[in-house]
Amino acid sequence: MATIADVAQAAGVSTSTVSYVLSGRRPISPATRARVEASIAELGYRPHAGARALAGRHTNVLALAAPLRSDINVPVIMQFVTSVVTAARSYDHDVLLLTNDEGTAGLERVAGSAMVDALIVMDIESDDARIPVLRRLRQPAVLIGLPNRPGGISCVDLDFAAAGYTAVAHLAEHGHRSVGLIGPPPAVYQRGTSYATRFLAGFADAVGEFGLASASHPCEPTFDGALACLNRIDAELPGVSALVVHNEAALSPLLGILRSSGRRVPEDVSVVAICPEDVALGLPIRMTSVDIPGHQLGALAVERVMSLLRGERGAETRLLAPTLAERDSCADAPAEPAPGTRP
Amino acid sequence: MATIADVAQAAGVSTSTVSYVLSGRRPISPATRARVEASIAELGYRPHAGARALAGRHTNVLALAAPLRSDINVPVIMQFVTSVVTAARSYDHDVLLLTNDEGTAGLERVAGSAMVDALIVMDIESDDARIPVLRRLRQPAVLIGLPNRPGGISCVDLDFAAAGYTAVAHLAEHGHRSVGLIGPPPAVYQRGTSYATRFLAGFADAVGEFGLASASHPCEPTFDGALACLNRIDAELPGVSALVVHNEAALSPLLGILRSSGRRVPEDVSVVAICPEDVALGLPIRMTSVDIPGHQLGALAVERVMSLLRGERGAETRLLAPTLAERDSCADAPAEPAPGTRP
DNA sequence: CAGGAAAGTCGAAGCGCTTCGACCTAGGCG
DNA sequence: CGCCTAGGTCGAAGCGCTTCGACTTTCCTG
Numbered sequence A, B: 001m002a003t004i005a006d007v008a009q010a011a012g013v014s015t016s017t018v019s020y021v022l023s024g025r026r027p028i029s030p031a032t033r034a035r036v037e038a039s040i041a042e043l044g045y046r047p048h049a050g051a052r053a054l055a056g057r058h059t060n061v062l063a064l065a066a067p068l069r070s071d072i073n074v075p076v077i078m079q080f081v082t083s084v085v086t087a088a089r090s091y092d093h094d095v096l097l098l099t100n101d102e103g104t105a106g107l108e109r110v111a112g113s114a115m116v117d118a119l120i121v122m123d124i125e126s127d128d129a130r131i132p133v134l135r136r137l138r139q140p141a142v143l144i145g146l147p148n149r150p151g152g153i154s155c156v157d158l159d160f161a162a163a164g165y166t167a168v169a170h171l172a173e174h175g176h177r178s179v180g181l182i183g184p185p186p187a188v189y190q191r192g193t194s195y196a197t198r199f200l201a202g203f204a205d206a207v208g209e210f211g212l213a214s215a216s217h218p219c220e221p222t223f224d225g226a227l228a229c230l231n232r233i234d235a236e237l238p239g240v241s242a243l244v245v246h247n248e249a250a251l252s253p254l255l256g257i258l259r260s261s262g263r264r265v266p267e268d269v270s271v272v273a274i275c276p277e278d279v280a281l282g283l284p285i286r287m288t289s290v291d292i293p294g295h296q297l298g299a300l301a302v303e304r305v306m307s308l309l310r311g312e313r314g315a316e317t318r319l320l321a322p323t324l325a326e327r328d329s330c331a332d333a334p335a336e337p338a339p340g341t342r343p
Numbered sequence C: 001c002a003g004g005a006a007a008g009t010c011g012a013a014g015c016g017c018t019t020c021g022a023c024c025t026a027g028g029c030g
Numbered sequence D: 001c002g003c004c005t006a007g008g009t010c011g012a013a014g015c016g017c018t019t020c021g022a023c024t025t026t027c028c029t030g
Helices: A004-011 A015-023 A030-043 A049-056 A074-090 A100-112 A130-135 A160-173 A186-190 A194-210 A223-236 A248-260 A277-281 A294-309 B004-011 B015-023 B030-043 B049-056 B074-090 B100-112 B130-135 B160-173 B186-190 B194-210 B223-236 B248-260 B277-281 B294-309
Strands: A061-066 A094-099 A118-122 A141-144 A154-158 A178-182 A213-217 A242-245 A270-275 A288-291 A317-320 B061-066 B094-099 B118-122 B141-144 B154-158 B178-182 B213-217 B242-245 B270-275 B288-291 B317-320
Touching: A004 A015, A004 A030, A015 A030, A049 B049, A061 A074, A061 A100, A074 A094, A074 A118, A074 A294, A074 B074, A074 B094, A094 A100, A094 B074, A100 A118, A100 A130, A118 A130, A118 A294, A141 A294, A154 A160, A154 A294, A160 A178, A160 A194, A160 A242, A160 A270, A160 A288, A178 A194, A178 A223, A186 A194, A194 A213, A213 A223, A223 A248, A242 A248, A248 A270, A248 B248, A270 A277, A277 A288, A294 A317, B004 B015, B004 B030, B015 B030, B061 B074, B061 B100, B074 B094, B074 B118, B074 B294, B094 B100, B100 B118, B100 B130, B118 B130, B118 B294, B141 B294, B154 B160, B154 B294, B160 B178, B160 B194, B160 B242, B160 B270, B160 B288, B178 B194, B178 B223, B186 B194, B194 B213, B213 B223, B223 B248, B242 B248, B248 B270, B270 B277, B277 B288, B294 B317
Parallel strands: A061 A094, A061 A118, A118 A141, A141 A154, A154 A317, A178 A213, A178 A242, A242 A270, A270 A288, B061 B094, B061 B118, B118 B141, B141 B154, B154 B317, B178 B213, B178 B242, B242 B270, B270 B288
Antiparallel strands: A094 B094
16 A cells, blocks of 8 residues: 555655645645645555554544443444444544443453543443543543542433433422332343432432332333333332333333223323433334433533543533423323222 | 563563564463563553554454444344454454444545454445445455345345245245235335345245235334334235234334234234344244344354455355244234125 | 474564654845 | 744654564484
8 A cells, every 4th residue: 555655755755744744733835735635645545544553642543332232222322332433533533342241351452552542431330340440541531421439530421310300300290199110121220330320319309309109110121021010110009190211122012011901191191201312202102201312422422532632621520411301191190099099 | 551672671582572472473482481471461561553553464453334323223233233343352353333324435444544454344235335445445344234246245144035035934834815014114225225125025935936915015113104004004905914024113013003903913913023032022922033143143244254364265145044933923824804804 | 423403582674654853945024 | 134933844763563584502313
């Protein structure tokens, strides 16, 4: 392939001049610039990334550690990944994809060998083992998620506590007096994934504040899981009129179950979903939902990375305020049923 | 950071010796090897990837071009991505993630600047514009998918024609005389994505061979889409007793629709799904399905890449035979209804 | 017991780029 | 009119690694 020397020769200049027209770090006369650019085009020259990384001390590559299990919340993760890649490209960076099950090893490897300029880490647990590792890397890192002790590392996330609160508040405003939470799969809680517990905390806050009855359970992302979860809630909260669903995969089964058991949404049961907008709109009922702004968060993470790379400012955590979109799955609570209606 | 020179000095050997213990390309005495490895561990030495790429002419990085739209088939894509990354790691390679909407530019960029040793490209269209580009790159490429003219590029994919045939054959064996196909979203066909048309071809073959009546329609991946699609099929094929669903996202809504309209699966309608196994198992009914072996295909693609990198053999296309798993969504056709039953 | 092969190690030459300091030329200022 | 400065360009020194050829030593083999 053509090298910078070939270009220099073709344009009748030195290699450093070519380098400067490429980087713009020194003034170049318009005439020279034109000749160099012509030669570059003619030879189809592309700077060698390795050589660049070696001499220039940066790679224009970001690492993205994503939870690549075929677990749940696949669509959200996809949104994150997509938006991170797209945003990175808009800053002329590429993305190296790491799986979370490489644990800290992957982070240390790509950072230690200078493959990447910075790291973005998703699916943060409350007490994430990767945080101390990230702190001692030379490259800056941004977390998508919120650990208990970020300890100097930048975070971006949806304010899940506020999301939990908002969902309940909305239901309370509609006069509901008891609300069930269909949560993420047990595995999510077991991992200590922080968004689940934060959401739960906000949920509980609101429940307390509004003086509601409540029940909450994790839920496997299958039809059977949704059924089991709903049954438990019904048992603990007979006649429950409001549901909060923080589990995308459970949404579709849940609606099916409700319908086939003759409970209408929203007339008999109001449902607030926590999910990306497109999920909320693809269901049989347009769901009132608190949006999980995956695209926004991914882009935000990249922006933070870039400003850290520019050395612009230190760590900071940015929690996006949740927005609740009113659609067709919520209604005022039905008139108070005679005590002891449904078993 | 520690460099190879630091390690060499600490171990009292030359840098080339360190390099040889790392690469194993020349014999090293056990004693020397031990000292070098001790120094490496002690200094926490990691070879600089850029320097390596420059001197060694390879990066140990693969490019993966994935269709990162929040489109449909998100779970399948996720499977591919996951398995490619995992398989790549097992060969000591990393994965650079490209979005398909960068088109050929991304491929040319990462290949031209020597960021990657090889490329894996997903979501191949019948007449994919990226193929001529890939052909003229210095790096080998593997397609996940099957274009009309691979022209010397390796392909791996499920044999979707056989999958379509298999699904219909299974239904025919159960005595069904008419079968509806709920296909991928229109956008998939419009793009000319080859798996959709190949599936359709196999479907049509079998329909012809078994002398069945059939109707097939694309289907938007929403509740409304599924409803509309089913209605069209019902209109064209009154009393249809068998459905093939080549659209994961439509599966759950479809089952809901069938149930709420009082059609039992499988007693009244048999359904064969084409989807990954976990999707087939997460639905209210354990679906009889033709598996889309995402994990297998991703791993296979990486294996092909590795053997190309080793220079082992030339292009070859590998189509995985479909396997149909009998579960609970298919039954024998109901007794022939009196003509003109359902409108 | 000489000759040669194999084992083990080293030095040095790049790989293709960035960047620093130096140099040369004009132009503006006192 | 001489000097300083800014603009524009060049040469060379790395960046950290791999690899080739060469050298030394050891061990067979005939």
